[in-house]
Amino acid sequence: MNADQKKRIAAEAALAYIDDNTIIGVGTGSTVNHFIDALAARNVRIRGAVSSSEASTERLKKHRFDVIDLNAAGDLDVYVDGADESDPQLRLIKGGGAALTREKIVAAASRRFVCIADDSKLVDVLGKFPLPVEVIPMARSYVARQLAKLGGEPVWRENVITDNGNQILDVHDLSITDPVGLETRINQIAGVVTVGLFAHRPADVLILGTDAGAKVLP
Numbered sequence: 001m002n003a004d005q006k007k008r009i010a011a012e013a014a015l016a017y018i019d020d021n022t023i024i025g026v027g028t029g030s031t032v033n034h035f036i037d038a039l040a041a042r043n044v045r046i047r048g049a050v051s052s053s054e055a056s057t058e059r060l061k062k063h064r065f066d067v068i069d070l071n072a073a074g075d076l077d078v079y080v081d082g083a084d085e086s087d088p089q090l091r092l093i094k095g096g097g098a099a100l101t102r103e104k105i106v107a108a109a110s111r112r113f114v115c116i117a118d119d120s121k122l123v124d125v126l127g128k129f130p131l132p133v134e135v136i137p138m139a140r141s142y143v144a145r146q147l148a149k150l151g152g153e154p155v156w157r158e159n160v161i162t163d164n165g166n167q168i169l170d171v172h173d174l175s176i177t178d179p180v181g182l183e184t185r186i187n188q189i190a191g192v193v194t195v196g197l198f199a200h201r202p203a204d205v206l207i208l209g210t211d212a213g214a215k216v217l218p
């Protein structure tokens, strides 16, 4: 089974966490695209969705779901999103699709974060996937120098502008043994908008698509 088929398995299994007539949070990426398609195909009657990106908004609207501003929605029962890596404690690296800031906001505003991924995303220690950091454009070089002092190698993701008008640095060669501490330190660098480490607010449930079907952690 290939990775995309496993993503679809995880996405379909996430439907079990969605109640009718609720407003849900929806993340970004190819796994979430399967989730949005599955919501529509199974005719799940949500009240609407708070979206974490322009791309997901477009897909939700294409399926005729109502997209609701977070400011009007209040706290959400559930947020469904993918990840680039998860450790066994469900701390995540996210932002491969450059949507990390809105993803972190919607995750923070949600009571339950259901993460969906193919099983290659589960790792013992985070950091093989380069850690995305969204930065204010004028601060990019300064932030890169500070990130280098933390032991990583920041690389500017050129030609990418986030939905918020900012830039992305991908930090390579990190072995993240203290995700909470690193998230705190990177958040303190002036010019950082968001770091794609979800350690203070990890996922509550991780659904992995595997050859044997959906596996749910913890």
Ligand SMILES: O=C(CO)[C@H](O)[C@H](O)COP(=O)(O)O
Pocket (backbone or CB within 6 Å): 027, 028, 029, 030, 031, 032, 081, 082, 083, 084, 093, 094, 095, 096, 097, 098, 099, 100, 103
């Ligand atoms: O964080 C993300 C976007 O910013 C995605 O959740 C992450 O990149 C996983 O993407 P995919 O489902 O395509 O593997």
